[in-house]
Amino acid sequence: MECKPTGGVLSPILLILWLLTGAGCLHAIASIICLIRYAGQTDDRPIAYPAVTILKPLHGDEPMLFENLSSVVEQDYPGRITVVFGVGDRTDPAIQTVERLRRAYPERDLRLVIDPRRHGRNGKVSNLINMSRDIDGEIVVLADSDMRVEADYLSRVVGALQQAGVGAVTCLYRGVSLPNLWSRLATGWVDGQFLPNVVLGLSLGLAKPCMGSTIALRRDTLTEIGGFMSFKDHLADDYEIGVAVRRLGLKVAVPAQPVLGHMSAATSLRALLRQELRWNRTIRTVNFGGFVGSVVTHVLPFGILAVLADGLHWRSIALLCLVIGLRMALLFQVKRFVQKDTVELSLFVVRDLLSFAVFLGSFLPGSIDWRGHRLRVRPDGLLTAPDSTGP
Structure with a gap:
């Protein structure tokens, strides 16, 4: 040319x-x-350590799943912590990983919910709805299963949530790759484009993210926004939770730290493109x-x-x-x-x-393509079957 x-x-x-x-x-x-x-932001430490319930919806035996989940269990948070894992199928191989965690950390309150009931088209949210009965802490933290955290993760998140006017906390994340080319390329997108774009948007007031890496909110706030059932058909469920919290007149805080590790599990070009097309279409x-x-x-x-x-x-x-x-x-x-x-x-x-x-x-x-299901996204962000054109 x-x-x-x-x-x-x-x-x-x-x-x-x-x-x-x-x-x-x-x-x-x-x-x-x-x-x-x-x-250069200052770090907010907790003024109290209320009981926390961490929700971890699971699906399949993801790479490094045991290590990712172990990082959540190994917190230095002095308050009471309950970790709830959820799957929708009794044959899901993630169950074996949870049982391995229970054996490795017998002193921890680790619960497993196996419930095949489906609520809406968003499988993750359906899982969260089924897990909700085990919430017993003042603070609820939900986070994707492919996130890896440091031992002070929970203390930093709770500290940010306790600041005036904050209704929810979400976290930035970086890429963590497996030893293959496609995973390294996936990590490059997170580090080279996604992370700096989010920080720029936040700094200029152009972005209002709420990300699946972490969403921490008070149990009362979750109830006030209608619980997880309100998001059962949304593709960008995490973003919509942030919108609902802001409608209450509260802020969604995005602290500079912690920056979590996101495990980039792509093992082929097809898997990489499938995942990134879903991410891009969600943002669009x-x-x-x-x-x-x-x-x-x-x-x-x-x-x-x-x-x-x-x-x-x-x-x-x-x-x-x-x-x-x-x-x-x-x-x-x-x-x-x-x-x-x-x-x-x-x-x-x-x-x-x-x-x-x-x-x-x-x-x-x-x-x-989302966890083996083909879905279409309506202009309002709701999920439908590929052949569905109605509301």
């Missing part, structure tokens, strides 16, 4: 590519600044304007296209070098922010090109 300037004037295509690349450079600089500032559904605006985050593909459109001219090559430098600087800042030496740097070019392809693909019509 070559778009030569005519009469000293840049072609429209090249001009658009330059503008998008320039906007992407500004976005990268802003993200670096926001990461530095966000990391809950915040279409913001999702479209995130096109500027794909600065490297636009920089490469600008070089090709400019006939390998030195000016576009210089701009591409700036883009690469800024992307590297952003990844190094993410590495400092998460305080872990695990941020994927070597694959960022391939990762950025793949992310752009997934971004474009998310606008195509189609269903999503």
Whole structure:
């Protein structure tokens, strides 16, 4: 692709590519600044240690599941902790992992709910509804099974929840990869795009996230928003819980710490694309304007296209070098922010090109694949069967 300037004037295509690349450079600089500032937040420690019930909905034998769940059990929180695990099938292999946990931590209050009843189309929420009968703490914490936490996780979350005006707490997360290429690429998306975009959006007041990594709220607040039953048909159930909490006039806090570890379990390109298309379509559904605006985050593909459109001219090559430098600087800042030496740097070019392809693909019509079920998402965020067009 070559778009030569005519009469000293840049072609429209090249001009658009330059503008998008320039906007992407500004976005990268802003993200670096926001990461530095966000990391400077003060930490809120609890003024009391009320009883906590942690809900862990499970489905299948995920990679490193025992280690992820063990990190939740091994908390230094001095208050009473009950951990409730839930599955919807008596043959689910995750049950064996829970029994292994019970043997490893006999002194802990670890409960297992096996209940096949289905409520709505969101399987995770259906599981949570069935698990709700075992909630007995003042504070409820629900978190996805692929999250790994540090021993002070619960104390930090409870401390943030006890601040004035806070109705719920959610947590940022970084990628943790398995030793395979696809898992490393999945980790690159979390670290290189998702995390800095969330921090930038929070810093500028443009994002109001509530993420499945952690949602902590008081039991009374959960009751006031209608319990989990209110979200049984929503794809973005975590986001909708945040919306419901804010409707009560309360804030959803997102502290700088803890930054949790998200286990990226992709083992093939197909699995990676399936997962990321679901994530992208979820974000597009809950915040279409913001999702479209995130096109500027794909600065490297636009920089490469600008070089090709400019006939390998030195000016576009210089701009591409700036883009690469800024992307590297952003990844190094993410590495400092998460305080872990695990941020994927070597694959960022391939990762950025793949992310752009997934971004474009998310606008195509189609269903999503969620734990083996094919579902469609209505414009209001509700899930329906692939052949359903009604309400």
